[in-house]
Amino acid sequence: MDLSGRTVVVTGAGRGFGRAFALHAGQSGARLFVSARMQAAATKVADEIAADSGARVDAFACDLADPATVRGFAERVAAHTDQVDVLINNGARYLPGPDLWDADDEAIADTVASGATGTLLTAKHFLPLLRRSQGADIVNLVSSVAEVRNHRSEAHPAFYAAKAAQAGFADVLSHRLRPEGIRVISLYPPDFTDGDPLHPTWEHASRTADDPLTARSVLDCVLFAIGQPRDCFIRSFHFEQL
Template identity: 50%
Template sequence: MGFEGHRVVITAAGRGFGRTLAIRFADLGAEVFLSARSRAAAERVRDEIRGRGHSRVHAYACDLADPASIRDFASAVAQSTDRVDLLVNNGARYLDGPDLLGASDADIVETVASGATGTLLAVKHFLPLLLESDGPDVVTLVSACAAAGHHRSDAHDAFYAAKSAQSLVECVLFAVGQPRDCFIKAFHFEQV
């Protein structure tokens, strides 16, 4: 499936999975609005995508733990487009370490705020642009870290608390490519 004419917003696209999603959507013809905590990280990915021959890619700074930063991101995107067809909530600040007592209160608050509150605020502030689309979608990517008994990484307990499932690029592309009357609640992957 191609995404020609689609306008896609991806949070936390400065590296890893978000970067991969931004590249794939651009390769499939979408106009991509990507964010990262630092503008420099977002611009590196934007430049990488432009180097692949795609000119319709935009880079923004957005700290998902900061409500003002989320509002500013949505407002800046609204100055460049009249609609968003897909919002991909990919971001959550990672916090490593096995000991709850070893993390500062600020680290815990920022980790939970970015993954939980930040996701809700991104939907809220992009909703006016999504409602202008003929077929809007919201995809929220979360990690298995929140599944009961899942402790197969070095993630901190606060990161586990901010997450609840795991997904892959092909699943996102599959889900948003389905007919409008198809509803996919979740994909679940088991580690082997």
């Protein structure tokens, strides 16, 4: 999909899907703003993007569990551009451990704050820039753990709670922004393999029903959804699991 002339913001871009999407968006001509919890991680990805595609990219530190840094991230992006066309809400802390006692209180609070509150505040503070776009999309990387009675993951209950809250927010936001023509698209993937988007076989690797879901396949779903005509509102992608 050609993203030339479009401004894209990606949270949690330091690794995994966020990094993969940012690299692809750069190759597709987008103007990019990327964030990670640590400035060094965001800068590293920005340097990769610049070296790979020559795309214009700025990198920022943004701790999604800290409201002040979320506001600051949006303000700093607004100093560089007057609109955002695609917001990828990818950042969220993962917390392992099936038992409540597998994590301390601070880790639990941080997980819920980054996955739930962080997504809400990012959407809130970028909404003025999204409203200036001729066709904005908000994409939320949720998780299959947010699906009702999906108990396959060994994630901590706090991660389940964060993703359930994120899903509820995305659902109501989709309904309330549709009259403005802003699409809210949520993906509910199970665990998937990252791969390396800079590896020459990443795009063309043969994928079968016996293989685990890949970041490339999730990325393809996002590109399909945001590439549809503006009368097409795809609210969510759910993935069948064996």
